[in-house]
Amino acid sequence: MKNTIPYFYADLIAIMVPGTVLIAFIRITTLPMPEPWTDLISSMGSAQTVIIPILFAGLAYVFGTLLEALLSSFLEKIYVLAFDRALSKKYSRLYKEPKDIKIENIRPPEDLSRASFGHLISSPSDREKQAIPHIVRFHSEAKMCFSSVIIFCAFILLAVADKYTTYHLIRYIENASLWLFLMVFIILVLLATAYQRLQSRAWYVMRTIERSAAEKEAPDATKALRDELIAFCNSKKIKDTFNKANSYNIKKQSD
Numbered sequence: 001m002k003n004t005i006p007y008f009y010a011d012l013i014a015i016m017v018p019g020t021v022l023i024a025f026i027r028i029t030t031l032p033m034p035e036p037w038t039d040l041i042s043s044m045g046s047a048q049t050v051i052i053p054i055l056f057a058g059l060a061y062v063f064g065t066l067l068e069a070l071l072s073s074f075l076e077k078i079y080v081l082a083f084d085r086a087l088s089k090k091y092s093r094l095y096k097e098p099k100d101i102k103i104e105n106i107r108p109p110e111d112l113s114r115a116s117f118g119h120l121i122s123s124p125s126d127r128e129k130q131a132i133p134h135i136v137r138f139h140s141e142a143k144m145c146f147s148s149v150i151i152f153c154a155f156i157l158l159a160v161a162d163k164y165t166t167y168h169l170i171r172y173i174e175n176a177s178l179w180l181f182l183m184v185f186i187i188l189v190l191l192a193t194a195y196q197r198l199q200s201r202a203w204y205v206m207r208t209i210e211r212s213a214a215e216k217e218a219p220d221a222t223k224a225l226r227d228e229l230i231a232f233c234n235s236k237k238i239k240d241t242f243n244k245a246n247s248y249n250i251k252k253q254s255d
Contacts, residue, residue, distance in 0.1 A: 019064030117135070119221065128212050142198045149187050156180060
């Protein structure tokens with residue numbers, strides 16, 4: 001049971017919340033409810049208090065699942081960027097760089113990010129298995145924020161179309177300009193939060209592999225992956241140092 005709850009919680013925040021936000025925005029539009037639905041709801045009587053929340057919850061789950069399916073590839077690209085930055089900028093290297101790994105043999109960040117998470121999923125180690133719910137939680141929170149960003153952006157585009165076209169798409173909202181400004185601020189906050197959650201996922205993956213590889217009975221595959229991560233860190237550091245020195249020399253020559 002304790003291993004099921006984190007995954008249920010991840011589904012709840014990653015699917016239900018964006019779906020609920022989307023339903024809320026649909027209700028602000030001028031889109032009317034179909035008459036058969038209206039007649040059906042009115043005929044339910046007191047049962048509405050039970051049936052309607054269940055129907056809305058199911059609809060939110062469907063919308064959230066569709067959003068997740070449509071946006072998963074975009075979120076994966078953002079995660080690769082977050083993984084790359086977390087590995088090359090902020091990852092604390094506790095071990096010396098392995099000498100048996102050549103820089104040209106190191107996999108690119110998109111392959112290395114998938115290999116790291118895939119290693120934890122298929123690992124027999126209890127330490128690594130216990131890390132999966134936390135990693136899934138970070139990714140689920142990022143999915144929730146990113147899906148909400150897309151919904152907010154779509155609503156802003158709808159509001160712009162409502163203002164500059166002859167179509168009446170949104171119900172009247174008092175202080176609409178203030179609400180639009182607030183939405184833009186929320187979008188920026190959600191984007192920053194989604195990126196930070198993805199970086200947290202990357203850090204947790206790397207820390208788990210690092211600590212698992214430090215155990216006496218750690219499998220060779222875990223140690224090899226740990227060594228590749230460290231080599232990637234150092235190769236990025238060397239490359240960044242070279243680029244900074246090169247740009248400084250170019251600037252100095254131009255002056």
